[in-house]
Amino acid sequence: MSKRLYIQEVVTRDGFQSEAQFIPSEDKIALIDRLAQTGLAKIEVTSFTSPKAIPSLRDAEEVMRGIRRVPGVEYCVLVPNVKGCERALACQVDEINLVMSASDSHGMANLRMTAEQSLEQFRQIIAVSQGSGVFINASLSTAFGCPFEGQVAEARVHELIQRLLDIGVQGVTLCDTTGMADPAQVARICREALARWPQTQFTLHFHNTRGMGLANALAALDAGIDRFDASLGGLGGCPYAPGASGNICSEDLVHMFQRMGLDTGVDLDKLLAVAATLPTLVGHPVPGAILKAGKSDRRYAKAQ
């Protein structure tokens, strides 16, 4: 039992965002309220984006206002622009998460903005949030590679981290948006980030698209990272790889860390009980391994 790790749940935002079927608001609220009881450090509740852009999250206000806040849990929302920020602030969120891409072609494809344009918009959002006490996190997509451009220079990632901090961002999430990262690269980028910005709250956001999700989390952990995004059941597909896994799975990640003797703060059995409701909720199987195999301490009756 060494240092404390922080697990941040993204299923109701990153997971549900890509679900074809609308999850009823009361189901989202019930799920978030159950998740809040498991010891997760943070929950990314929803996205205050245009209901037209992401219809599956069109109930952002209703969900954010319907949940019962558990002290100690941070409730975060994704905010794409000033209007979204105003909507989020009206709901008394704890944190807003801004998203930009490290590579311009991904930024244009995903957000219709270059990195420069994203940074300019962040400045405006941060100005609007002044005095609210809300924590400002920025997620840097394609920090480990871009599906259009390929390799993203590490110097570029570092430059963008610095510029984000310069405009008032307090926490930075390094995102392996399409599952391109490898453990050596993760170790390098994380070590450098922690060395250069020791006061910044860094989160690592991995996808399991190429099976390396937990290996990358392990590499980040070894480099000194203590915060991880993860999605219940491993929900959240990758638009560029149909059939492939999406986000790393919360219960699989917690299970690995727990088996390693690390303190995630999460009650794994409670989390698994919530995860078990997910396939019915979304109407299809989910990628998570522990839901299928059980925890490592699962015992079988001896053969006769």
Add this chain to the structure above:
Amino acid sequence: MSKRLYIQEVVTRDGFQSEAQFIPSEDKIALIDRLAQTGLAKIEVTSFTSPKAIPSLRDAEEVMRGIRRVPGVEYCVLVPNVKGCERALACQVDEINLVMSASDSHGMANLRMTAEQSLEQFRQIIAVSQGSGVFINASLSTAFGCPFEGQVAEARVHELIQRLLDIGVQGVTLCDTTGMADPAQVARICREALARWPQTQFTLHFHNTRGMGLANALAALDAGIDRFDASLGGLGGCPYAPGASGNICSEDLVHMFQRMGLDTGVDLDKLLAVAATLPTLVGHPVPGAILKAGKSDRRYAKAQ
């Protein structure tokens, strides 16, 4: 590019063993011959077990005699007893792989033998193989945990390694038979094994049952291990976890190591081309991630 790693393919033995449908001998032979052209260090071809015990491998002689040997590739077979050893030697195998369990309840369930009984049988097999020049490897199942007994003491694993070496075993494979290992445990056991027996050829055999397969491989690599078993497509189910993944996937493992800048000796594109034939060959989808998602350097056309 640092040290050379060795990837050992087990699909035609460990993978096909658990397939319900018999794979025709000529298909097995063709698959092995294609695999031998990819740069894999070793191929576990088949098992010289009783055709009644494992009907899917009842064509061991035919397959072993039908393949075209590629210089530099080691052709290994599983041998459960003296009779199997005699059959294997008659086929001029390069290596025989003996299997025992670190935990007696798993040994009884899987082999109907305690560890003591397995060691005694190994002595007889090794005596029969004397003078043949065949390399003797022993696989230690449940080295990281037993589905019946739970934790297996690390001291027990060390004791069994020593006893295996004492009776003439030259290589030892530490097997996470049912996917119970975690990276911290793997690092501990591997470091200790390499420190105590620096001259012994150790192989690590992981399953991805709980999503930790590649994380465990990474932990073993970091501890100094350079040999890994893996199964094409991730084939090879776990009888204790229906629906869960089996062996770690060869092409996913090679992909991870290659992305890390390590030399596996394997031509990944060739290996992927062979892996792509597997779903048709076995008549069902396989768990491998890279087959679905493509390599990390896969590029997509930019959005218009």
